[in-house]
Amino acid sequence: MLMCRDLARIASDYIDGELGPMDTVSVKMHLMMCGHCRTFIGNLRASVDLINAHSSQQLDEELVRRIDERVTESLNARNSGNGNSD
Numbered sequence: 516m517l518m519c520r521d522l523a524r525i526a527s528d529y530i531d532g533e534l535g536p537m538d539t540v541s542v543k544m545h546l547m548m549c550g551h552c553r554t555f556i557g558n559l560r561a562s563v564d565l566i567n568a569h570s571s572q573q574l575d576e577e578l579v580r581r582i583d584e585r586v587t588e589s590l591n592a593r594n595s596g597n598g599n600s601d
């Protein structure tokens with residue numbers, strides 16, 4: 516079973532369509548069950564779109580760092596807010 520932190524690690528590959536069929540299915544199944552990761556993927560996808568719009572060749576380091584911070588924040592918010600599931 517795919518864990519949230521596993522999903523976070525492969526999320527960008529998922530968005531880029533670079534995961535294998537098995538991993539893609541695992542991600543989709545996880546997203547069906549986990550609203551936090553749906554939000555996470557949504558935010559990440561928006562960020563990727565932003566990067567692609569910003570530059571297709573060269574990534575702005577500051578932008579990437581800000582996105583990284585936001586991703587970490589949403590993961591932390593998820594962990595601290597997880598009290599009564601399961």
Ligand SMILES: [Zn+2]
Binds near residue numbers: 519522545549551552
């Ligand atoms: Zn999750």
